[in-house]
Structures are given as structure tokens and as C-alpha cells.
Amino acid sequence: MVQLKTGAAYLNGRFLPLAEARVSPLDRGFLYADGAYEMIPVYSRHAFRVDEHLRRLRHTLDGIRLADPHSDAEWKAIVERLIADADFEDQAVYIQITRGADDQRDPCFPPGVPPTVFLFTSPLVRPTVAQRETGVAAITAPDIRWGRCDFKTTALLANVLARQLAADAGCAETIMLRDGYLTEGSSTNVFAVRDGVILTPPQDHLILPGITSNVVLELAAAHRAPLEIRPVREEEMRMADELWLTSSGKEILAVVTLDGRPVGQGANAGKPGPVTRRMHDWFCAYRDEVMRHGQR
Numbered sequence: 406m407v408q409l410k411t412g413a414a415y416l417n418g419r420f421l422p423l424a425e426a427r428v429s430p431l432d433r434g435f436l437y438a439d440g441a442y443e444m445i446p447v448y449s450r451h452a453f454r455v456d457e458h459l460r461r462l463r464h465t466l467d468g469i470r471l472a473d474p475h476s477d478a479e480w481k482a483i484v485e486r487l488i489a490d491a492d493f494e495d496q497a498v499y500i501q502i503t504r505g506a507d508d509q510r511d512p513c514f515p516p517g518v519p520p521t522v523f524l525f526t527s528p529l530v531r532p533t534v535a536q537r538e539t540g541v542a543a544i545t546a547p548d549i550r551w552g553r554c555d556f557k558t559t560a561l562l563a564n565v566l567a568r569q570l571a572a573d574a575g576c577a578e579t580i581m582l583r584d585g586y587l588t589e590g591s592s593t594n595v596f597a598v599r600d601g602v603i604l605t606p607p608q609d610h611l612i613l614p615g616i617t618s619n620v621v622l623e624l625a626a627a628h629r630a631p632l633e634i635r636p637v638r639e640e641e642m643r644m645a646d647e648l649w650l651t652s653s654g655k656e657i658l659a660v661v662t663l664d665g666r667p668v669g670q671g672a673n674a675g676k677p678g679p680v681t682r683r684m685h686d687w688f689c690a691y692r693d694e695v696m697r698h699g700q701r
């Protein structure tokens with residue numbers, strides 16, 4: 406268990422030790438998962454793609470009809486103060502906004518109730534060197550989530566159940582399938598490679614528009630790597646030469662077995678493939694440049 410330095414949280418206008426943060430049991434986040442969230446990775450005390458995270462937060466808030474309580478400048482000021490106060494360099498800043506706490510349990514939006522705004526920062530958990538070098542195992546499961554997976558809401562029970570399936574199987578991730586097509590992982594986006602072409606599903610209502618995934622799409626375009634954004638059939642994923650996951654915590658992480666079978670054929674079977682390794686290198690170079698010189 407990582408010890409969080411006190412002072413690493415923010416609740417409704419106050420910076421305070423995480424252990425002192427308290428919300429009502431009638432908070433709608435607790436009762437209904439009626440809330441939005443974000444997780445911003447921080448490298449060497451620089452928040453990575455903070456504008457994109459705030460834009461996605463606004464997309465979620467608009468989608469669930471919850472007024473954004475802060476301007477971008479206000480959000481950034483809160484995030485920057487948390488980052489500065491923490492005693493670790495690489496961090497995960499968590500932001501959650503719920504529709505607040507009424508004095509009764511009524512599903513309808515409570516008039517005049519302020520939202521609950523909660524942030525805290527913790528050390529960024531990144532893949533281990535071993536995971537990066539040898540890749541990870543994944544399983545598949547049906548995607549049982551609702552129809553607006555593009556909103557990053559705290560209603561994560563289906564994701565939690567999917568993730569636990571992976572843990573039970575000794576795997577790193579569960580990749581979800583809906584109607585015979587790949588959607589995404591329980592907390593990651595998924596890319597496949599077939600015959601040198603990178604394949605990934607379109608960012609529709611059934612997947613989260615990943616910030617890391619968008620970096621990968623930009624890098625593929627910048628390096629003229631063949632890429633097709635289109636629905637990916639289950640069989641195409643199972644026959645893929647390479648598979649990788651993206652997320653703010655996992656970055657670019659190779660999947661080397663799927664449902665117990667090695668990914669890929671021949672000498673590369675069961676190993677991180679060349680396209681995955683190249684994309685990982687491009688990603689690291691890009692991120693390091695951004696951290697040094699700001700976003701291009």
C-alpha cells in the first residue's frame with residue numbers, strides 16, 4: 406500500500422489530507438454512481454495532455470447533464486497545486502464530480518444542490534520493466550456495459566467485473582466483445598496489427614475515446630504507419646499478428662496471449678511484436694519531448 410502524503414486531496418473548495426476527506430452517504434455518486442471522473446497522468450510533475458483530459462471531462466459532464474463547476478483555468482490551478490504538494494514526481498491525478506448530496510433519495514436531479522468535487526493525487530502506477538519487455542496476458546469476455554461508454558462515468562461495475570475476471574485468471578486485462586466485434590479493455594483501448602496494418606475500432610458510443618489512444622493515432626499518422634479505424638471482428642483480433650493495450654497507466658502494453666493462446670505466428674508468437682515496440686518507442690519519445698518543451 407502506497408502511503409499518500411497528507412495534503413494530497415481537494416474536496417469542495419478545500420485542500421486537505423486525503424484521510425480527512427468526508428462525503429455524505431446520500432451523495433449521488435455513492436447512491437447512483439451519478440458522476441463523472443478523469444485520471445490525468447503526471448510525469449516529473451508535468452500533467453500530460455491536461456487539455457484533452459479536461460475536454461473529455463466536459464464531454465462526460467455535458468452528456469450526463471451536470472454543469473461543469475470550474476473553468477479550465479480553475480481546474481488547472483487545482484491540479485497544479487495538488488501536483489506541487491505531493492512528494493512524488495510521477496503521479497495519477499484523479500478528478501471526480503458527482504451530482505451532490507440531497508437530503509432524500511430521489512432519482513430526479515435535486516434542484517439547487519451543489520456538485521461534489523473531489524480530487525486526489527497518488528503515485529503513477531506504470532507497467533513493470535518485465536511487463537513491458539515480455540508483454541501481458543489477456544482474456545476476452547462479453548461487453549455487458551450500457552450504450553454510452555464514451556462517457557467516463559463512475560458507473561464502473563461492469564468494468565470492475567471484467568477486470569476481476571482477468572485477475573482471477575492471472576491476466577492483466579479483459580478485452581470486451583460486443584455482437585462479435587472488439588470494443589475495448591476493461592480500462593484500456595485495444596489495437597491489433599494484421600499484415601503490418603494497425604486496426605482499432607472507431608470512437609463511437611461503445612468505447613471511451615482514450616487520450617493515450619489518440620496519441621497513438623496521431624503518432625501513426627505522423628510516421629505514416631498503415632492504420633485502419635474500423636470495426637474489428639472478433640476473428641480478426643484472434644488472428645492478429647500483434648495486439649496492444651493503451652491507457653494513461655499502461656501506456657503502450659503488448660498483449661502476448663489471448664484466452665491462453667499466443668498472439669501472432671512464427672518466431673514472434675507470444676512476444677511483443679515489431680509494430681508494438683516501434684509504437685512504444687514513438688510514444689516514449691513524444692511524451693519526453695512534450696514534457697521538455699510543451700505540447701506541439
Ligand code: PMP
Pocket residue numbers: 444564589590591592593594612613614615616617618651652653654
Ligand atoms: N477505456 C476505458 C474503459 C478506460 O477506463 C480507460 C482508462 N481511462 C481507457 C479506455 C483508456 O483511456 P486513457 O488513455 O485516456 O487513459
